[in-house]
Amino acid sequence: AQSVAQPEDQVNVAEGNPLTVKCTYSVSGNPYLFWYVQYPNRGLQFLLKYITGDNLVKGSYGFEAEFNKSQTSFHLKKPSALVSDSALYFCAVRERGSARQLTFGSGTQLTVLP
Amino acid sequence: DVKVTQSSRYLVKRTGEKVFLECVQDMDHENMFWYRQDPGLGLRLIYFSYDVKMKEKGDIPEGYSVSREKKERFSLILESASTNQTSMYLCASSFWGDGTGELFFGEGSRLTVL
Secondary structure (H helix, E strand, O other): OOEEEOOOOEEEEEOOOOEEEOOEEEOOOOEEEEEEEEOOOOOEEEEEEEOOOOOEEEOHHHOEEEEEOOOOEEEEEEOOOOHHHOEEEEEEEEEOOOOOOOEEOOOEEEEEEO | OOOEEEOOOEEEEOOOOOEEEEEEEOOOOOEEEEEEEEOOOEEEEEEEEOOOOOOEEOOOOOOOEEEEEEOOEEEEEEOOOOHHHOEEEEEEEEOOOOOOOOOEEOOOEEEEEO
16 A cells, blocks of 8 residues: 655745655555645646656756655755745655555645745 | 646535536546545545546545546546535546656536535
């Protein structure tokens, strides 16, 4: 079985400061990991994914994420937050070689304060 | 760009009514998915399909059925709507290939059952 945990329902950060949104996962084998962003009353937009190789993955809008196999984590990061980054963020996992569907976390509401 | 189109953004139905939610994708993707999104619960998979006329139950299939008569179209059916099915419904599609593909989402259908 595959699962994802996002331990923080809400993250607040000041504009210009670095931000981190946390994600841990559980799979039996190796994971494919994804981050999505959702703006109010919209669908989810893909930000980035980890498939294999370099543990630091770069994505859209200046976001990056670091895969840590020993800690089973895939935290989303950005060096300098913008007010426009305020949105709902979802982490998702697919177990390599066995699943077609993604399993999503419960989401983290990011608020960037001006 | 991949486009996933959900037929209705907002619906209001009465308890006991039959409800159809339609989803069409234009990128010849094999996989299509229906998720529901509720605050604090993230996205939960209802059903998915990996080929025409094929369907697989997700985590919460009770009270729902699906139909995939053509590759580009995946319909979610609520045979007899109930108030606990009030939710945001998200359709998604993906290319299977080597299993690394991300999901592409529609804008969502917000269903209210009175």
